Amino acid sequence: MPDTRTGIGIWLLIAVVVAVLDQATKLVADSVLSYHSPVPVIPFFNLTLSYNPGAAFSFLGDASGWQRWFFIALATGVSVFLIQWLRQLQGKDRWLSASLSLILGGAVGNLIDRVAYGHVVDFIHFYIGDWSWPIFNVADIAITVGAGLLIAHMFLVKQSPQEQER
Numbered sequence: 001m002p003d004t005r006t007g008i009g010i011w012l013l014i015a016v017v018v019a020v021l022d023q024a025t026k027l028v029a030d031s032v033l034s035y036h037s038p039v040p041v042i043p044f045f046n047l048t049l050s051y052n053p054g055a056a057f058s059f060l061g062d063a064s065g066w067q068r069w070f071f072i073a074l075a076t077g078v079s080v081f082l083i084q085w086l087r088q089l090q091g092k093d094r095w096l097s098a099s100l101s102l103i104l105g106g107a108v109g110n111l112i113d114r115v116a117y118g119h120v121v122d123f124i125h126f127y128i129g130d131w132s133w134p135i136f137n138v139a140d141i142a143i144t145v146g147a148g149l150l151i152a153h154m155f156l157v158k159q160s161p162q163e164q165e166r
Helices: 009-032 066-089 094-117 138-156 161-165
Strands: 039-042 045-052 120-128
Touching: 009 045, 009 066, 009 094, 009 120, 009 138, 066 094, 094 120, 094 138, 120 138
Parallel strands: none
Antiparallel strands: 039 045, 045 120
């Protein structure tokens, strides 16, 4: 049964908590880690400070600088869209609202970096032997988990015929 009492407030609070947690961890990483100097934590996980002017997997990272404004515009547009979607839901679908909140918080976290620094601060690095996963951050985790929940929601939640007509 949907809970309509929560409205949008709790979902925006979740997004804010994600963005604040992301920014706090990036500030700590940027102040205690040296650029591209791995700090081993366990055999397959390092803390490695990196700056990414591109997007996921450093997409457009070597472009001439225009990508900063492109990703700022994209993240701003996506954030506005997600807020409107959350407003429309008004807490009626907790799983969908949670997924949108995580994506929103992650988008805002990375948006703050792009506006303030022109790049995103990354520091979480997993690897196995010579194989290395791209370095990422808390915002990226929130976006990935949120997107996974959104995809699962699309396939697992059945809509009533009235909802399908909307």
